[in-house]
Amino acid sequence: xxxxxxxxxxxxxxxxxxxxxxxxxxxxxxxxxxxxxxxxxxxxxxxxxxxxxxxxxxxxxxxxxxxxxxxxxxxxxxxxxxxxxxxxxxxxxxxxxxxxxxxxxxxxxxxxxxxxxxxxxxxxxxxxxxxxxxxxxxxxxxxxxxxxxxxxxxxxxxxxxxxxxxxxxxxxxxxxxxxxxxxxxxx
Amino acid sequence: xxxxxxxxxxxxxxxxxxxxxxxxxxxxxxxxxxxxxxxxxxxxxxxxxxxxxxxxxxxxxxxxxxxxxxxxxxxxxxxxxxxxxxxxxxxxxxxxxxxxxxxxxxxxxxxxxxxxxxxxxxxxxxxxxxxxxxxxxxxxxxxxxxxxxxxxxxxxxxxxxxxxxxxxxxxxxxxxxxxxxxxxxxx
Amino acid sequence: xxxxxxxxxxxxxxxxxxxxxxxxxxxxxxxxxxxxxxxxxxxxxxxxxxxxxxxxxxxxxxxxxxxxxxxxxxxxxxxxxxxxxxxxxxxxxxxxxxxxxxxxxxxxxxxxxxxxxxxxxxxxxxxxxxxxxxxxxxxxxxxxxxxxxxxxxxxxxxxxxxxxxxxxxxxxxxxxxxxxxxxxxxx
Numbered sequence: 001x002x003x004x005x006x007x008x009x010x011x012x013x014x015x016x017x018x019x020x021x022x023x024x025x026x027x028x029x030x031x032x033x034x035x036x037x038x039x040x041x042x043x044x045x046x047x048x049x050x051x052x053x054x055x056x057x058x059x060x061x062x063x064x065x066x067x068x069x070x071x072x073x074x075x076x077x078x079x080x081x082x083x084x085x086x087x088x089x090x091x092x093x094x095x096x097x098x099x100x101x102x103x104x105x106x107x108x109x110x111x112x113x114x115x116x117x118x119x120x121x122x123x124x125x126x127x128x129x130x131x132x133x134x135x136x137x138x139x140x141x142x143x144x145x146x147x148x149x150x151x152x153x154x155x156x157x158x159x160x161x162x163x164x165x166x167x168x169x170x171x172x173x174x175x176x177x178x179x180x181x182x183x184x185x186x187x
Numbered sequence: 188x189x190x191x192x193x194x195x196x197x198x199x200x201x202x203x204x205x206x207x208x209x210x211x212x213x214x215x216x217x218x219x220x221x222x223x224x225x226x227x228x229x230x231x232x233x234x235x236x237x238x239x240x241x242x243x244x245x246x247x248x249x250x251x252x253x254x255x256x257x258x259x260x261x262x263x264x265x266x267x268x269x270x271x272x273x274x275x276x277x278x279x280x281x282x283x284x285x286x287x288x289x290x291x292x293x294x295x296x297x298x299x300x301x302x303x304x305x306x307x308x309x310x311x312x313x314x315x316x317x318x319x320x321x322x323x324x325x326x327x328x329x330x331x332x333x334x335x336x337x338x339x340x341x342x343x344x345x346x347x348x349x350x351x352x353x354x355x356x357x358x359x360x361x362x363x364x365x366x367x368x369x370x371x372x373x374x
Numbered sequence: 375x376x377x378x379x380x381x382x383x384x385x386x387x388x389x390x391x392x393x394x395x396x397x398x399x400x401x402x403x404x405x406x407x408x409x410x411x412x413x414x415x416x417x418x419x420x421x422x423x424x425x426x427x428x429x430x431x432x433x434x435x436x437x438x439x440x441x442x443x444x445x446x447x448x449x450x451x452x453x454x455x456x457x458x459x460x461x462x463x464x465x466x467x468x469x470x471x472x473x474x475x476x477x478x479x480x481x482x483x484x485x486x487x488x489x490x491x492x493x494x495x496x497x498x499x500x501x502x503x504x505x506x507x508x509x510x511x512x513x514x515x516x517x518x519x520x521x522x523x524x525x526x527x528x529x530x531x532x533x534x535x536x537x538x539x540x541x542x543x544x545x546x547x548x549x550x551x552x553x554x555x556x557x558x559x560x561x
Contacts, residue, residue: 022410036209087476102274103292105477105510113506113524113541114554132300136292136325138510138528150300154325154343154358156528167300171358171528171545180301223396289461290479319487323479323512337487341512341530341545354487358545367488 012120017068024050024069035062047072058094071108075129090122090141098131101153106139128164150179199307204255211237211256222249234259245281258295262316277309277328285318288340293326315351325358337366386494391442398424398443407436421446432468445482449503464496464515472505475527480513502538511547524553 011018032046043062044054051070054060058074061082066072071088074080078094081101086092089109094100106125111118123142127133131145134153139145144160151157152169161168167176198205219233230249231241238257241247245261248269253259258275261267265281268288273279276296281287293312298305310329314320318332321340326332331347338344339356348355354363385392406420417436418428425444428434432448435456440446445462448454452468455475460466463483468474480499485492497516501507505519508527513519518534525531526543535542541550 025411037212085476102272102294107476107509107527110508110527111506114556116556118506132298132305134297135294140527153294153297153327153345158527182301182303224399289459289481319485319492321484322481340481340484340514340532369488369490 020050020070021068024066028066033062037062088125089120091124091126093124093126095127095129095131095147097129098127100127100133101135101137103136104133104139105137108141110141148179148181152176207237207257208255211253215253220249224249275312276307278311278313280311280313282314282316282318282334284316285314287314287320288322288324290323291320291326292324295328297328335366335368339363394424394444395442398440402440409436411436462499463494465498465500467498467500469501469503469505469521471503472501474501474507475509475511477510478507478513479511482515484515522553522555526550 027046032043035042040059043060044056044058047054047060047066047069053073055074055076055078057076058078060074060080063082064080065085067087067089071091072086073091073093075094075096077097079099080086080094081099083102084100085105087105087107087109092106092108100106108125109120109122112121121141125139125141126144128145128147130148132150133139134151136154137151138156140158143157145157146162146164148165149161150167151161151173152167155169155173156171157173159172161173163175165179165181167179168174169176214233219230222229227246230247231243231245234241234247234253234256239259241261242263242265244263245265247261247267250269251267252272254274254276258278259273260278260280262281262283264284266286267273267281268286270289271287272292274292274294274296279293279295287293295312296307296309299308308328312326312328313331315332315334315336317335319337320326321338323341324338325343327345330344332344333349333351335352336348337354338348338360339354342356342360343358344360346359348360350362352366352368354366355361356363401420406417409416414433417434418430418432421428421434421440421443427447429448429450429452431450432452434448434454437456438454439459441461441463445465446460447465447467449468449470451471453473454460454468455473457476458474459479461479461481461483466480466482474480482499483494483496486495495515499513499515500518502519502521504522506524507513508525510528511525512530514532517531519531520536520538522539523535524541525535525547526541529543529547530545531547533546535547537549539553539555541553542548543550
């Protein structure tokens with residue numbers, strides 16, 4: 001019989017990390033969460049106070065949950081919708097013009113369940129440009145998503161999605177078809 | 188390479204719609220959400236103030252999320268449970284004696300991700316009579332569900348369920364077997 | 375055509391049960407939910423006041439949702455994470471050194487949808503020792519999970535998982551491989 005692993009209990013995080021998260025937790029539960037929806041500039045200001053890199057055109061909605069702003073990067077016109085969960089124990093990057101919709105959960109941490117202490121493991125999540133995660137999409141630690149990918153509602157992404165401009169769906173998410181954009185209009 | 192689409196940013200909704208949702212948002216976050224559970228009549232009153240059509244025997248629980256009550260119709264003995272999300276950007280109708288259970292998400296909006304501006308798209312969701320959506324069921328825009336259908340917990344419904352009195356389950360939801368009701372007792 | 379079933383409406387629970395849940399609901403929404411994260415002893419105290427059996431080394435995080443503490447048992451070093459839902463209409467037991475992660479939903483109740491009154495049905499959920507349910511796992515009523523099982527993120531468990539020290543994943547969850555623990559180090 002295998003030896004019983006030690007429980008997940010004592011924090012693997014530094015004291016500075018934990019204090020910063022306490023402070024952010026208070027800000028998030030008050031000034032951030034109850035801010036009027038159109039006040040994107042105010043929420044960007046709060047996130048930047050805690051170290052986030054957020055382009056001045058990016059949008060984060062009031063009920064988005066962010067674990068540690070200092071691990072969060074949003075490029076121009078990136079968007080994290082209401083009720084999303086950006087569990088950025090490791091860095092999470094949302095590329096230009098990419099959108100994360102309701103209930104989607106970007107989960108940048110796990111545990112090594114075959115180590116006797118099952119320690120925390122973390123790995124960055126990176127969304128390229130022009131990505132859309134539809135509603136209630138799960139993204140596992142270490143996943144990179146190529147430019148122009150759309151992930152259908154309720155899909156789960158356990159490994160990187162490498163085909164650009166492709167619609168993926170399902171659990172695990174698999175390619176469904178090309179995402180065909182119209183040719184650029186001459187201007 | 189396809190041209191980058193314009194980000195989802197400026198609201199596709201009218202100013203009147205947005206003002207009404209601000210007002211409803213305040214009511215929902217206060218008078219509605221913190222109402223005692225048995226006060227169904229009070230919540231029906233609040234929803235009707237904002238244009239919902241709700242039969243006097245229908246039940247909506249305090250933590251149900253409703254996007255726009257004016258797009259919501261509940262027939263006799265219809266029920267939207269706690270922690271459900273009725274994202275009625277287009278009309279959502281819950282038929283007589285139909286129940287939507289915990290965490291189920293009726294999502295009446297999407298985006299056209301192959302249009303350069305990926306505009307909002309919406310389509311009504313309609314549940315017939317005697318339907319039961321069990322826990323954490325997702326329903327996509329435009330879906331109609333036939334009378335007597337049961338959808339198993341954690342299923343995702345991406346197209347209409349047309350076989351009445353049938354149990355569906357899975358993602359996407361598929362028919363599992365007939366739902367067999369006992370013959371009516373003579374009284 | 376089958377006869378229409380009676381709607382789910384009048385409570386199947388006793389008046390004492392309902393009053394106790396009102397009291398617990400108030401405590402949960404205030405003293406419990408807004409307690410600082412490290413105050414595990416305080417939350418254990420509150421849960422025990424309402425009849426829970428919780429070992430002094432077990433952890434329940436502030437945003438865990440518990441339906442009825444008197445149906446909850448947590449053994450040594452058991453852990454219910456933030457945003458978990460322990461819907462203990464029937465008894466839920468979390469064994470020694472077992473962890474339930476974010477968004478996982480242990481659902482100990484259902485309805486008999488082929489009975490004209492579709493009455494509430496309940497069945498206990500039991501997790502053995504050294505179990506880990508990763509993020510957003512659903513567990514259906516009546517399920518027992520063997521010692522040392524890991525259930526992957528986003529899986530749904532509709533029947534008991536009987537192979538100990540095995541990784542399960544998917545919907546429905548199926549065995550993926552053995553969970554191999556290192557031999558105990560000589561000390």
